[in-house]
Amino acid sequence: MGVEQKLGNMGVVTTKLEELVNWSRTNAMWPMLFGLACCAIEMMATQASNYDLSRFGMELMRASPRQSDLMIVAGRVTRKMAPVLRRLYDQMPDPKWVISMGDCASCGGVFNNYAIVQGVDEVVPVDVYVAGCPPRPEALIHGIVTLYEKVKGERIKDWA
Amino acid sequence: MNEHLQSIVQALQERFEADTYEFRDEVSLVLRPEQITAACQSLRDDHHFELLVEETAVDYWPEQTPRFHVVYRLRSLKHNLILGLRVPLDGNSPSMPSITSVYANANWFERELWDMFGIRFEGHPDLRRVLMPYDWVGHPLRKDYPLGYEEVQFSFNFDEINVRKPYAQE
Numbered sequence: 001m002g003v004e005q006k007l008g009n010m011g012v013v014t015t016k017l018e019e020l021v022n023w024s025r026t027n028a029m030w031p032m033l034f035g036l037a038c039c040a041i042e043m044m045a046t047q048a049s050n051y052d053l054s055r056f057g058m059e060l061m062r063a064s065p066r067q068s069d070l071m072i073v074a075g076r077v078t079r080k081m082a083p084v085l086r087r088l089y090d091q092m093p094d095p096k097w098v099i100s101m102g103d104c105a106s107c108g109g110v111f112n113n114y115a116i117v118q119g120v121d122e123v124v125p126v127d128v129y130v131a132g133c134p135p136r137p138e139a140l141i142h143g144i145v146t147l148y149e150k151v152k153g154e155r156i157k158d159w160a
Numbered sequence: 161m162n163e164h165l166q167s168i169v170q171a172l173q174e175r176f177e178a179d180t181y182e183f184r185d186e187v188s189l190v191l192r193p194e195q196i197t198a199a200c201q202s203l204r205d206d207h208h209f210e211l212l213v214e215e216t217a218v219d220y221w222p223e224q225t226p227r228f229h230v231v232y233r234l235r236s237l238k239h240n241l242i243l244g245l246r247v248p249l250d251g252n253s254p255s256m257p258s259i260t261s262v263y264a265n266a267n268w269f270e271r272e273l274w275d276m277f278g279i280r281f282e283g284h285p286d287l288r289r290v291l292m293p294y295d296w297v298g299h300p301l302r303k304d305y306p307l308g309y310e311e312v313q314f315s316f317n318f319d320e321i322n323v324r325k326p327y328a329q330e
Contacts, residue, residue: 126328
């Protein structure tokens with residue numbers, strides 16, 4: 001009604017601001033390279049041509065935290081690495097999300113000792129946990145799609 | 161063991177009055193801490209053992225004294241030989257000469273031994289922690305170091321463990 005009738009097929013679309021912003025965030029979410037250990041291999045496999053991550057908008061993985069929105073913590077985090085992880089997370093601009101990939105990042109995995117942080121949520125807030133040792137590429141993609149659904153459900157009152 | 165290695169081992173035994181320790185046809189010489197630099201020097205220069213493959217330590221507490229054995233493994237690429245060296249060390253502030261002047265790759269091996277066992281190496285250019293964070297207290301690979309594990313989070317201790325995870329409650 002209204003605007004479309006007057007303008008005809010001039011290529012105008014009306015939508016809600018929330019939907020527009022969430023759609024643009026999910027369609028081009030750039031992950032940061034944070035492959036620490038074996039889960040990084042599965043992350044690389046997911047990025048490669050067989051299970052393609054570029055079809056989800058993640059064409060490139062930025063090495064710089066200043067240019068990325070998503071941090072996929074892939075692999076075990078040692079006590080020596082934890083402050084570095086926190087610093088890189090702080091350097092990412094808002095809005096940012098964290099996927100904890102694999103068992104070691106989610107809960108310490110098989111390594112229950114003095115050297116490994118038992119779950120990266122001791123250090124950064126996590127949005128999606130992906131289980132597996134290592135998770136299959138399909139599992140990681142399922143985690144990413146779950147994160148997208150979470151982002152699409154965000155409302156204006158959460159941003160302001 | 162082949163004759164070349166046999167002759168080398170005999171020469172070193174006479175020079176240092178050392179015992180040998182054999183395990184499945186690999187030979188080790190047991191030396192005292194002050195002899196190690198001279199032995200490594202003579203092995204590298206006279207007998208062509210160019211490569212220090214590894215330098216590790218074993219903790220035999222509480223079964224044996226002396227508590228630590230520092231184990232070296234030398235390899236001669238020219239003659240295709242493997243020789244081991246063992247140095248028993250006492251447990252109270254263990255220290256021994258460093259062999260970084262002989263084999264340069266012993267630098268990080270000895271840093272790892274300082275980090276994990278607390279064995280000091282005199283003459284080491286840069287002895288500090290290499291695996292653990294720099295302000296860590298304790299030497300983790302000793303047998304009397306606690307495991308440091310986290311309890312499994314069941315429903316009865318759910319809250320105690322959640323205290324340590326501030327971001328998990330969203």
